[in-house]
Amino acid sequence: MTALLSLRGVTAFYGAIQALKGVDLDVNEGEIVTLIGANGAGKSTLMMTICGNPRARDGQILYDGADISALPTHLIMRRAIAQSPEGRRIFPRMSVYENLLMGAHGRSAAEAEETMEQVFALFPRMKERATQRGGTLSGGEQQMLAIGRALMSRPRLLLLDEPSLGLAPLVVRQIFSAIRDLNRSTGLTVLLVEQNAFQALRLAHRGYVLVNGAITMAGTGPDLLARPEIRAAYLEGGH
Amino acid sequence: MLRDAFLSALVALGLFGAMIGLKTDVGATALTLTPRPLAVAVAVGLVFVGRLALLAWKKARPPHATGPGALARRMARIGHFVAPLLLAFAVALPLFAGRYWLDMGILVLTYVMLGWGLNIVVGLAGLLDLGYVAFYAVGAYAYALLSTQLGLGFWTCLPLAGILAAFWGMLLGFPVLRLRGDYLAIVTLAFGEIIRVVLLNWVSLTGGPNGISGIPRPTLFGLTFTAGGGEGSFADFFGIEPSVSHRVIFLYYVILGLALLTNWVSLRLRRLPLGRAWEALREDEVACRSLGINVTVTKLTAFAIGAAFGGFAGAFFATRQAFVSPESFTFIESAVVLAIVVLGGLGSQLGVALAALVMIGGSEVFRDLAEYRMLIFGAALVVMMVVRPRGLVSGRAPSVALGSRKRIAAEMVTEGRG
Structure with a gap:
C-alpha cells in the first residue's frame, strides 16, 4: 500500500509555543487511521497543520506524492482533502x-x-x-x-476532528458506523482525531498516540487497545 | 421592578445632573453657572416612570403570543405585497408629486441605494464597516474631478466612479483582512475619516473646504435639461415647453434605476456561490477555510462590490448637487446609512428600503421640529431596539432551497453582530 498522506518531522508553533515536535505519521490509501491523545496534546493542531493553518515550520507534509506544506489553506482543501473541523462549525x-x-x-x-x-x-x-x-x-x-x-x-482523504465531542454514546456509535460504511463502500481514506480512544481504536485500522506534540506509540487498532499503558492512560475510568 | 426603575433613575440623575442641571450663562465678567434642580427632577422622574411603564408592559405582554413562526410568516406575507406596492408607488411618484416631494424621493432613494450597497458588506458578508461614506465621497469626487477637469460626461464617469470606489474598497480590504468585529469597525471608521481629511487638505486638487462647484448635470443620450430650453435640450427635441421639473424627474428616475440595479445585483449575487460564500463567511470564517473557500478573495470582493455601489451613489450625488465639499461626507453619514441597514434588518432588502423611507423621509417631515428631531430619532432607535431588536424586516429566506422555501424566523437571526 502507498501512503496517501505522510508527515515527516513536522513541527508547528503558536507564537513561541511549540505545539508539534517533529511528528511522523502515515495514512495509507483506503485506511482509517486514528490519532488519540489527551487534551492539549496537539491533536487538533496536527489536523490544522495539515490544512496549512498554522503552517508547518519544519518537515514535510506529503499528499499524493507532493509536498503541500507551503500551500495556502484553500488550495490544500481543493486537492481532494476535506475536513470536518473540531466543534462541527x-x-x-x-x-x-x-x-x-x-x-x-x-x-x-x-x-x-x-x-x-x-x-x-x-x-x-x-x-x-x-x-x-x-x-x-x-x-x-x-x-x-x-x-x-x-x-x-x-474527498479522497477525510479529516475528522473529534466527531464524538459532546454526543450521546448511541449517537457516537451511529456516526462511527457511518464512517466505517463509508470507508468500506467507497474506500475513503480517513484520519480521525479522537479523545474517545476506545471507540476510535475499535473503528480504526491503525492508530497513533500523541503526547505533548510527539508520537509516542503506533500500531494497529486491536494492538493498541490491548496495551496496558493505553488502557491505563486513555481507557480506564470511562470513555 | 421598583428597584430597577430606581436604579435607572439614579443613572439618569448622574447623567442629567451635570448635563441639564447646570446651565452656563454669560455674566457680566465671566460665565456664571445657574443650577436648574427642577429640570433635573423632571428628567429623572420621566426616566423613572418610563422605565416602570416599560417593565410593566413587558410583564403584561404574554411571551410570544402568536409564536415566533407566525410572526415571521406574517411579515413574509406582508412583504410579498409591500415590495411591489412600494415599487409601483416609486415609479408613479413623478406623475402626481410636486417638486418638494420629488426632491425628497431622490434623497430617500439615494439612501436606499447606499443602504443596499452597505448591506452587501455588513448584512451579507458580516463585515462591520463604519467608513462607508468614504466610498460615497470617492464616487462623488471622481465624477466632480473627471467632469470639471477632463470634461467627461456623467454616463462615462458613472462606471469610472464605481471602479475607483471599488479600488479603494479593495485598498481598505487588504489591511483589515485579519480583523473582525470591533477592530474592523475602528479601522473602517479611521479610513472614512482619512478620506475626508485628505479631501479637506489637498486644496490644489479638491479645492479643500471650498469644494468643487459647477459640476455638469447629466444628459439623456446627449439631450440636456437646461431651464431655458434651446438647441439640443430635452424640451427642444420633444417639442415641449422647457421646465425645470424635467430635470428633477429625470434625476429621480436615474437614482431609481441605480437603486434597482443595486437591488437586482445583490439579489443575484446571493444566489451565486460568491454570495453564499459571503453569508458563510459571516457565519464562520474558520469553517469557510476548511471548505476550501478563499477567504481573502471573498472578503475583498464584498468590500469592492459594496464600495462600487457607494461610488455610483456618490457620482449621482455630485451631479444632483452640482457641488461637492468634504462637509457632505462626515462620519454621521456613515452612521445614518449603517443605522438604516441595522434598523431594516441585516440582509433584508425590503427592510432597508423601509428604514430609509422612515429615517430620511421621517427626519425631513419633522424638519420643523428643529432640535427635537434628533431627540425623536434617538427615542425611535431605542424603541426599535426594544420592540424589534433584529430590525424591521428580520429573518431571511434561504437563497436556495429544496422544494418550497421556508423563511427562517427572526428569533433565530442573531442580533446586530458585526
Missing part, C-alpha cells in the same frame, strides 16, 4: 441544504446535486431536515451535517 443561520452546498464550493451544480444524493443516502436525517436551519439541529445531526458538508467536495 456548521453555518447556524443557513439551511441544511445551503450548508451542504457550501461544501461543494467551486464545483458545478450538477455535481453538487449528485453528491448530495449520496450524502442523503448516508444520513437520511439530513434529507428530512434539508430546509431547516443548521443551528436548530441536535448535536448529533450537526455532526452528521459537518461530515456531510465535508463529503460534498468528494
Whole structure:
C-alpha cells in the first residue's frame, strides 16, 4: 500500500509555543487511521497543520506524492482533502441544504446535486431536515451535517476532528458506523482525531498516540487497545 | 421592578445632573453657572416612570403570543405585497408629486441605494464597516474631478466612479483582512475619516473646504435639461415647453434605476456561490477555510462590490448637487446609512428600503421640529431596539432551497453582530 498522506518531522508553533515536535505519521490509501491523545496534546493542531493553518515550520507534509506544506489553506482543501473541523462549525443561520452546498464550493451544480444524493443516502436525517436551519439541529445531526458538508467536495482523504465531542454514546456509535460504511463502500481514506480512544481504536485500522506534540506509540487498532499503558492512560475510568 | 426603575433613575440623575442641571450663562465678567434642580427632577422622574411603564408592559405582554413562526410568516406575507406596492408607488411618484416631494424621493432613494450597497458588506458578508461614506465621497469626487477637469460626461464617469470606489474598497480590504468585529469597525471608521481629511487638505486638487462647484448635470443620450430650453435640450427635441421639473424627474428616475440595479445585483449575487460564500463567511470564517473557500478573495470582493455601489451613489450625488465639499461626507453619514441597514434588518432588502423611507423621509417631515428631531430619532432607535431588536424586516429566506422555501424566523437571526 502507498501512503496517501505522510508527515515527516513536522513541527508547528503558536507564537513561541511549540505545539508539534517533529511528528511522523502515515495514512495509507483506503485506511482509517486514528490519532488519540489527551487534551492539549496537539491533536487538533496536527489536523490544522495539515490544512496549512498554522503552517508547518519544519518537515514535510506529503499528499499524493507532493509536498503541500507551503500551500495556502484553500488550495490544500481543493486537492481532494476535506475536513470536518473540531466543534462541527456548521453555518447556524443557513439551511441544511445551503450548508451542504457550501461544501461543494467551486464545483458545478450538477455535481453538487449528485453528491448530495449520496450524502442523503448516508444520513437520511439530513434529507428530512434539508430546509431547516443548521443551528436548530441536535448535536448529533450537526455532526452528521459537518461530515456531510465535508463529503460534498468528494474527498479522497477525510479529516475528522473529534466527531464524538459532546454526543450521546448511541449517537457516537451511529456516526462511527457511518464512517466505517463509508470507508468500506467507497474506500475513503480517513484520519480521525479522537479523545474517545476506545471507540476510535475499535473503528480504526491503525492508530497513533500523541503526547505533548510527539508520537509516542503506533500500531494497529486491536494492538493498541490491548496495551496496558493505553488502557491505563486513555481507557480506564470511562470513555 | 421598583428597584430597577430606581436604579435607572439614579443613572439618569448622574447623567442629567451635570448635563441639564447646570446651565452656563454669560455674566457680566465671566460665565456664571445657574443650577436648574427642577429640570433635573423632571428628567429623572420621566426616566423613572418610563422605565416602570416599560417593565410593566413587558410583564403584561404574554411571551410570544402568536409564536415566533407566525410572526415571521406574517411579515413574509406582508412583504410579498409591500415590495411591489412600494415599487409601483416609486415609479408613479413623478406623475402626481410636486417638486418638494420629488426632491425628497431622490434623497430617500439615494439612501436606499447606499443602504443596499452597505448591506452587501455588513448584512451579507458580516463585515462591520463604519467608513462607508468614504466610498460615497470617492464616487462623488471622481465624477466632480473627471467632469470639471477632463470634461467627461456623467454616463462615462458613472462606471469610472464605481471602479475607483471599488479600488479603494479593495485598498481598505487588504489591511483589515485579519480583523473582525470591533477592530474592523475602528479601522473602517479611521479610513472614512482619512478620506475626508485628505479631501479637506489637498486644496490644489479638491479645492479643500471650498469644494468643487459647477459640476455638469447629466444628459439623456446627449439631450440636456437646461431651464431655458434651446438647441439640443430635452424640451427642444420633444417639442415641449422647457421646465425645470424635467430635470428633477429625470434625476429621480436615474437614482431609481441605480437603486434597482443595486437591488437586482445583490439579489443575484446571493444566489451565486460568491454570495453564499459571503453569508458563510459571516457565519464562520474558520469553517469557510476548511471548505476550501478563499477567504481573502471573498472578503475583498464584498468590500469592492459594496464600495462600487457607494461610488455610483456618490457620482449621482455630485451631479444632483452640482457641488461637492468634504462637509457632505462626515462620519454621521456613515452612521445614518449603517443605522438604516441595522434598523431594516441585516440582509433584508425590503427592510432597508423601509428604514430609509422612515429615517430620511421621517427626519425631513419633522424638519420643523428643529432640535427635537434628533431627540425623536434617538427615542425611535431605542424603541426599535426594544420592540424589534433584529430590525424591521428580520429573518431571511434561504437563497436556495429544496422544494418550497421556508423563511427562517427572526428569533433565530442573531442580533446586530458585526
